[in-house]
Each structure stands twice: as structure tokens, then as C-alpha cells.
Amino acid sequence: MDMKTEYRSIKYETADRVATVTMCVPEKMNALDARLGEELASALARAKADAAVKVVVLTGMGNAFCAGGDLTGFPALDLQTAAEGIRDSARSLVGAFTKLPKPIIAAVNGFAVGAGLSLALISDIVLASDKAVFGAAFVNVGLIPDIGSLFYLPRLIGLPRAKELAFTGRNLSAQEALTMGIVNRVTENDALAAEAAKLAGKLARQPALAMAQAKALLHASLEIGVDELIELEGMAQGICMQSEDSREGVDAFLHKRKPNFK
Numbered sequence: 083m084d085m086k087t088e089y090r091s092i093k094y095e096t097a098d099r100v101a102t103v104t105m106c107v108p109e110k111m112n113a114l115d116a117r118l119g120e121e122l123a124s125a126l127a128r129a130k131a132d133a134a135v136k137v138v139v140l141t142g143m144g145n146a147f148c149a150g151g152d153l154t155g156f157p158a159l160d161l162q163t164a165a166e167g168i169r170d171s172a173r174s175l176v177g178a179f180t181k182l183p184k185p186i187i188a189a190v191n192g193f194a195v196g197a198g199l200s201l202a203l204i205s206d207i208v209l210a211s212d213k214a215v216f217g218a219a220f221v222n223v224g225l226i227p228d229i230g231s232l233f234y235l236p237r238l239i240g241l242p243r244a245k246e247l248a249f250t251g252r253n254l255s256a257q258e259a260l261t262m263g264i265v266n267r268v269t270e271n272d273a274l275a276a277e278a279a280k281l282a283g284k285l286a287r288q289p290a291l292a293m294a295q296a297k298a299l300l301h302a303s304l305e306i307g308v309d310e311l312i313e314l315e316g317m318a319q320g321i322c323m324q325s326e327d328s329r330e331g332v333d334a335f336l337h338k339r340k341p342n343f344k
Contacts, residue, residue, distance in 0.1 A: 091118040093143075094125050099136045099286040100279070101129040108144030114197040115152035119171050122201075123178040130182050136286045138182070139278050140205060141189040142198075150196030150219055168228055176230045179204040180301050183294035185285050189278035191271070195219040195253065199264075200229035203238065206297065208264065209278050210256040211271040216264055217253035237304055239263055289327035289343045295319075 093104040103125045105112040112118070122140075129135045142148055179186060179201075188194075188205035195217040202208050202216070210216075218227045218235070227235065227248055236244035239262045247254075259265040269277045285293070295318040303311050322328050327343045334341035 089121050089125070091115075092121045092125055094128065096132070096135060098283065099134060100139060100282040101125070101132070101135045101137070102139045102141070103129075105140075105142045105148055108142075108146070110152060111144065111146035111149035111193060112142040112198070113150055113152040114148055114201070115154075116167075116171070118152075119175055123174050126178040126182050126186075129184060136184055136288075136290050137282045138184060138186045139189055139282050140186060140201070141275075141278070142191055144192070146193040146198070147188070147190040147214065148196075148198030148201055149193040150198060153223060172229045175201075176204055181298075183297065184290070185293055185297065187278055187282055187285075189274055190214045190216075190256075190265070191274055196227075197229055200227065200231045202264065203234040204230050207266050207281070209274065209281065210259065210265045210268050211274045212256050212268055213271045214256040214259070214265075214268075215253050216256070216259040217251060218247040219251045219253070221249060222251040233304075287343060289322075289325070289331065289341075291325050291327055292322050295322055 091105065091107050093102075093106050095102045095104075103122065105118060105122075107113065107118060126138065129138050185207065186205045188202045188208045190202055190208060190210040192211065192213060193215050194202050194210075195215065196219045199216055199218055218231060220227050226232065232244075232248070235247065239247075243262060246252075254262070254264070256265060256268045260268050267277070299311065299314055299318055302314060306314075327341075330343060331341045
């Protein structure tokens, strides 16, 4: 999808170096279908290309963040078509989220189950309303977790808990998701947007290159050994040390003032 295409399933807004992406299919509780997936990937590509954007906030309209995948038409798919469609969609979304060199804050305002849980897992920081609900609901319709959930969930909460969620499909309250480590912070429902904006504003003032390098290496750390990571870490740190932001940060530290990162 071209970045200039008019969106039908999302709203894309920018202000103060923050891009806010809102899933806007409330009549379907923002269920993930092919169009919504394509538009999310397009929006993140747009944010990546815009040097004025330093942070992305992802949220949903209505009472749901994303209440799973749109199951319409699933039974009609043959094995090859289904496998290729799921694979290509997952690769596109996981790549768009994890390879975006800018932080993504998921502001979970309601149901984040099934594919909605997956979108939260591949975001960088998850803020949740106290009314949010999380769950790997795939098994309830005879499916397995996808869009990277089977990769990220056991690494985030441990294999036994990941198995329990995958096998039972039970829902988690925001507080239980916080205790498990799926969520970074829980806030009152009415304060969620303000909390997300506050955090986004803080990150927008941070050094972009350092955040991008840290995000890339944190994701790499899930798949490589410590020796290889240290090699990459050394190169990344060298790149950061040569940056204008690093020079500004060091000078600000030495002169006991707040840094002004670009």
C-alpha cells in the first residue's frame, strides 16, 4: 500500500514529533483484517520515513484496542492459501513493528485479545487502561497464536505461562497482565490518552539514534549469543559516540544542564 493512500481502517495524526495511529473499525472492535494490517504497516512505514516523527502511539477507537482477527471467510480458505496469507501478513506486521527504528507505545484502551494481544506484544512499551483485557483467544476458535505471539510470549512471560494462555484462551485483567510482564503500566481508563501522550513526549525528547540502536540490539538479543551481541554492541556504541546527540549529552552532563537532543 502506498504511503499516500487514503486510510479507511486507521487514523494517522502527527503532532509534537509523535505519530498517533488509531485503529478505527469500532463496529468490528477493530478486528484485524487484511486492510487493517496493510494500513498499519503503511502507517509505520510513513512514520519511519518522516524525520519529524520520533515516536509512534498505537491505540484503538471505541471499547477495544483490537479484539482479534476478522474471521470472515476463514473456512473458505484452502491450506496453501491460508498458510501463505498468514505467513505474509505476520512477516509484514512483525517486520513493520520491530524494525521501525522508533519506539512504539501501545495504548491499550480495551480488549486486546487474539491478534490484538499480538499487536501489543510486538510493540515496544504497553500502557493499559484499567479496563483493558488481554488474552490469547485463538484456541477458542480452534486456532493457534500467530503474528509472532508464539515467539514473543514465552520469552516475555516464560514457557509455562505461555502454554497456559495458548491452551486455555483465558482472558487476563490489566493488573494480571502487568504482573506477568505483558504490560509496562496500568492507568485509569480516563487517563490513558494523557499518560500515553506524556510518555511519548518524553521519548520524543530522547536521542533518536541511541533509541534506534538499543531497539535493534534488544530484538537481536532474542536470537543471537552474547559474544555476537557484544560485537554488535561495540559497533552501535561507536556509532552513537560519533553522533551530535552524544556530544550534546556529554556536554550537558559536564556542564550540569539538561540536554537538547535533536
